[in-house]
Amino acid sequence: MSSINQLLLEAKSVTKYFGTITALENVNLKIHAGECLGVVGDNGAGKTTLMKVLSGLYKPSSGSLYFDGKKEILESPKDSQELGLEMVYQDLALAGNLPIGENIFLGREPTKNLGFIKLLDFKKIKELTDAHLGKLKINVKSADQKVEELSGGQRQAVAIARSTAFNAKVVIMDEPTAALAIKEVGKVLDLINSLKKTGVGVIVISHRMDDIFAVCDRVMALFQGTNFAESELSKTSRDEVIGWIMGKK
Amino acid sequence: MDNKDQKKDSLYLKLIPYFDRYGILLLLLIMIVVMHFLQPDVFLSWRNVTNVFKQISWQSMLALGVFMVIVTAGIDLSVGSIMMLSLMILAIVAKAGAPWFVVAMTPLIAGLICGLINGLGITILRMPHPFIMTLGTLYIFRGTGNLISGGTPISGFTDEVRYLGHGRIDLTWLGLEKSQYLPVSLVLIAIVYIIFWVFMNHTRTGKWIYAIGGNPSAARASGVNVNKILVIVYSLCGFLSGIGALILAGRTDSGYPNAGLQSELDAIAACIIGGASFFGGRGTVLGVFAGVMIMGILRNGLNLMDVSSFWQQVLIGSIIVLAVYIDVLRRDLGTRK
Numbered sequence: 001m002s003s004i005n006q007l008l009l010e011a012k013s014v015t016k017y018f019g020t021i022t023a024l025e026n027v028n029l030k031i032h033a034g035e036c037l038g039v040v041g042d043n044g045a046g047k048t049t050l051m052k053v054l055s056g057l058y059k060p061s062s063g064s065l066y067f068d069g070k071k072e073i074l075e076s077p078k079d080s081q082e083l084g085l086e087m088v089y090q091d092l093a094l095a096g097n098l099p100i101g102e103n104i105f106l107g108r109e110p111t112k113n114l115g116f117i118k119l120l121d122f123k124k125i126k127e128l129t130d131a132h133l134g135k136l137k138i139n140v141k142s143a144d145q146k147v148e149e150l151s152g153g154q155r156q157a158v159a160i161a162r163s164t165a166f167n168a169k170v171v172i173m174d175e176p177t178a179a180l181a182i183k184e185v186g187k188v189l190d191l192i193n194s195l196k197k198t199g200v201g202v203i204v205i206s207h208r209m210d211d212i213f214a215v216c217d218r219v220m221a222l223f224q225g226t227n228f229a230e231s232e233l234s235k236t237s238r239d240e241v242i243g244w245i246m247g248k249k
Numbered sequence: 250m251d252n253k254d255q256k257k258d259s260l261y262l263k264l265i266p267y268f269d270r271y272g273i274l275l276l277l278l279i280m281i282v283v284m285h286f287l288q289p290d291v292f293l294s295w296r297n298v299t300n301v302f303k304q305i306s307w308q309s310m311l312a313l314g315v316f317m318v319i320v321t322a323g324i325d326l327s328v329g330s331i332m333m334l335s336l337m338i339l340a341i342v343a344k345a346g347a348p349w350f351v352v353a354m355t356p357l358i359a360g361l362i363c364g365l366i367n368g369l370g371i372t373i374l375r376m377p378h379p380f381i382m383t384l385g386t387l388y389i390f391r392g393t394g395n396l397i398s399g400g401t402p403i404s405g406f407t408d409e410v411r412y413l414g415h416g417r418i419d420l421t422w423l424g425l426e427k428s429q430y431l432p433v434s435l436v437l438i439a440i441v442y443i444i445f446w447v448f449m450n451h452t453r454t455g456k457w458i459y460a461i462g463g464n465p466s467a468a469r470a471s472g473v474n475v476n477k478i479l480v481i482v483y484s485l486c487g488f489l490s491g492i493g494a495l496i497l498a499g500r501t502d503s504g505y506p507n508a509g510l511q512s513e514l515d516a517i518a519a520c521i522i523g524g525a526s527f528f529g530g531r532g533t534v535l536g537v538f539a540g541v542m543i544m545g546i547l548r549n550g551l552n553l554m555d556v557s558s559f560w561q562q563v564l565i566g567s568i569i570v571l572a573v574y575i576d577v578l579r580r581d582l583g584t585r586k
Contacts, residue, residue, distance in 0.1 A: 093471070095463030095464040095467045095468065096530075097462065097530035097531055103467075106467070106473070107457075107468070107471030107472040108471075109456060118453070119447075120456060
């Protein structure tokens with residue numbers, strides 16, 4: 001499936017040093033439209049560093065990033081956002097006191113002009129929110145509900161909706177189910193599947209094999225800052241992937 | 250989630266927003282009714298009602314400024330001192346014989362600059378908490394006010410300068426008596442509160458102020474320039490304190506060293522009674538107005554009944570504790586953790 005789809009983002013031989021420590025060494029990564037890539041690895045394997053390089057938070061010491069086949073140098077996360085890459089953070093960057101819609105559009109609220117004053121267009125926020133939540137099949141009572149009234153899974157769904165509200169092409173999720181009750185994990189995984197159907201490329205960092213095997217098309221393992229193994233999901237097994245995480249092939 | 254859960258949930262969810270929004274107005278209404286029965290001839294008389302508004306006029310400006318700061322989960326302890334310094338500068342400029350519009354502008358500019366200093370101190374000097382910066386400026390601004398005035402009152406302003414605090418809008422053309430006028434300060438309160446209601450609820454900046462109070466890292470991750478918004482908030486707070494100084498100048502016809510002493514605490518109290526949460530992100534402009542009114546009516550009513558001002562202190566303190574306890578309960582009910 002991934003072979004026929006468009007290549008959205010490619011990292012070529014990315015290396016990152018912190019002083020004398022080598023966090024990443026010649027790491028390659030590819031993500032295609034409508035594909036989900038699972039990134040696994042033990043703590044300190046370089047997963048987070050790699051994601052921070054992709055999002056522009058860290059500059060790679062060497063190696064390069066290609067968005068839509070074009071080489072790009074990222075100065076800040078803003079640059080990667082403009083290229084269509086969004087991060088969903090583990091600590092859910094949402095303001096609990098604001099309604100769902102206002103969280104999704106926080107910082108990019110639609111406005112209408114009243115004379116020379118720009119006022120928030122609440123009607124448009126609600127319409128766009130309802131449409132977007134509907135597209136992702138996220139069920140909430142109302143877009144006006146405050147985020148703090150939601151369950152952990154619903155909050156995660158809102159965070160994911162937020163990341164994709166502005167035509168994101170690639171979404172990186174850091175442990176998207178780590179903070180959730182078991183019954184809510186399924187809903188978030190369903191959401192990742194519906195994201196894939198809209199053509200978004202999803203990168204999931206997770207420790208949970210259940211998650212990886214539920215949504216991913218491909219899985220790659222990092223070990224001590226290098227590409228250790230990679231496979232189509234259908235051609236591997238849980239035990240094999242767990243072995244990769246521990247550095248065994 | 251099973252059905253029973255959902256039912257309980259929807260009842261909470263339906264009631265809480267209304268209680269959040271209008272509970273404080275209910276309290277205000279109850280107070281008015283009680284006071285009316287205790288003092289049927291006086292309390293709701295034209296004279297007394299306008300009196301209450303005149304008394305709360307400058308406090309309501311300070312409270313509104315502090316409210317915005319509290320929404321960002323900050324605090325401004327310096328508003329009373331900003332008002333005093335602005336008032337002193339006004340008095341000195343007036344004594345120097347400047348034209349009235351210059352005199353009237355000075356406290357607004359002085360207040361704005363004081364607020365700007367607070368905002369820049371908190372963001373650029375990276376003070377660990379706004380409490381510390383504004384505690385410092387509480388002393389600095391009042392000290393400066395005393396230094397420039399020699400610590401003595403300066404009295405005597407023109408009618409134009411006194412208009413906002415002392416002016417009357419004649420209503421005899423409506424067939425009312427001459428004593429039934431509308432204080433200009435009441436109209437000013439209404440205008441300022443409406444402007445800031447629109448600002449806080451219907452502009453992006455206002456929304457970001459709430460977002461910063463709710464989760465500053467979320468605001469930052471959403472591209473909101475948190476430091477810039479904080480500087481704006483503290484500057485506006487100072488500006489409102491400057492308006493307070495202009496009103497006070499009108500009411501008292503004098504710049505005096507004790508102006509606004511401890512009024513920062515009144516302002517904070519009004520916000521808290523009005524439902525603003527110290528944790529930030531919560532509270533409404535309407536609530537602050539109700540908080541200011543409750544404190545004003547309490548003082549006025551107790552004065553009418555000749556209750557000692559010591560009792561007023563006890564009562565206002567009790568209401569603060571009660572209001573915050575309600576806030577605690579509300580958080581328990583409204584938030585899923």
